[in-house]
Amino acid sequence: MTKPPKEYINDVVSGIKPSGIRRYFGIASEMKDAVSLGVGEPDFVTPWHIRDEGIYTLEKGYTHYTANAGLKELRIEIANYMRRRFNLEYDGLNQVLVTVGGSEAIDLFLRTVLEKGDEVLIPEPSFVCYAPLTSLAGGTPVPIVLKEENNFRLKADELRAAITPKTKVLVLPFPNNPTGAIMEKSDLEEIAEVIRDKDIFVLSDEIYAELTYGESRHISIAEIDGMYERTIIVSGFSKAYAMTGWRLGYACGCPDIIKAMTKVHQFAIMSAPTTAQYAAIEALRNGDDDILMMREEYNGRRRMIVDSFNKMGLHCFEPLGAFYCFPNISSTGLCSDDFCEKLLYSKKVAVVPGNAFGDSGEGFIRCSYAYSVKDIQVALDRIGEFIEELK
């Protein structure tokens, strides 16, 4: 071997920058008395009846692989859920694929449809996986900058301006991590209008669909006229049922695409974790009240945290989904990174710089309210002091 191992790494992987999300956590976790509003996963543990079901199936010895696409019973429950929750008809047997988290479903879809040079439109700020996974699949990520003045919703003219003959996929990441933005029916109709006569597929990441706090519940773009056939919905159990560590998600869409994604999945993954699949059946059958309880709890914290940032003078638009708020820190005169670093070293509070989610997140910070009221209060008090001292 004449080349050092490092040189075997391909250019795409070498080119992927480390995520800015983790930067301050590493430091915070070493610091005594540090508090964090940084973690993007529920603080709740999985409801007991769901855990209990997982344990029960282990006791019974259900420890084998499942079918590649997932347990039939689970796929049928997912289809039932999509029907009762969104009025969407999917055949559990050939339109649902059970994956290792929503993350795998996103990767599978991009790998299944993209060819070299295909452009993927990615509204930003948004979750960090879409651009690297696009590049790994040979596609070209094209960011669309979302604006605070539009409450970080995607607007028709912004979309129209980004479309080129090479555009193949539009990622719709709503309810959004990190901004907490949602898209209402009228917003989705505007978007549908733009792409209706074009050959663009929609990857709708609806992992936070159960966590919305406005008048109406989340609706899917697949419910809009003419969008069903061209939409792959990605969702999962992580956020709705506080099941992040079980690693279970799914994709729903037209049979041809799901079948092709299953082809990739069967070789790369075989099948999603069996215990998690059994537990997920229990979640879908008997977990509606858990969702309700957690949503209520998040909603209270959301009101408290948004109220508090606005009182501090950090303008925070009202996030109507997920469990994040995205206050604007430009009034402090600091850039996101400086703000986060100074806050961590002077007050021992870890938050995530907005630019970790795309350049358009510069001037913002992401604060998660997946923390107890007490922790949130401590963090807010310290941030309040920090802002006062900056003046």
Added chain:
Amino acid sequence: MIENSEKLLELLEKDGDISLENAAAMLGATTAEVAETMDELKKQQIIVGKSAIINWERTQWENVNAIIELKVTPHRNLGFDRIAERIYQYPQVKSLYLMSGGYDLALMVEGKTMKEIAFFVAEHLASMEAVISTATHFVLKKYKERGVMFKSENKDDREVITI
């Protein structure tokens, strides 16, 4: 009174220490409204007290609890209330419930030692005219109290991850 006073009660039941400001923000009301609602709920004796949940096992002090079942003869006119009143006046009695099923009254009694509780039962309860029988069950270990689990550690174990 705020409209969602039920939500306020749930918040207080979960955390009696919650500040007015936080409760108000969480309920989407003003602090003045929440304060006024709390006063009203106290006046109506809906909020009747507030106390810390203590895991005495982790202290150096002895603390013994027992659940006592009583079968009693109800008073001719006043039913069970009369006898209940005579029992709950004792400070050792932490809770008292009228029950359906095999016995009539259930008491949660607290004392410094088992002997103290045994004495209390013999001296004060068993000797009451209306009491037909008593059964005393000592608590050996508390796992959970008023919704709070007494497990040893309650720390955030979420790890650093790109999310």
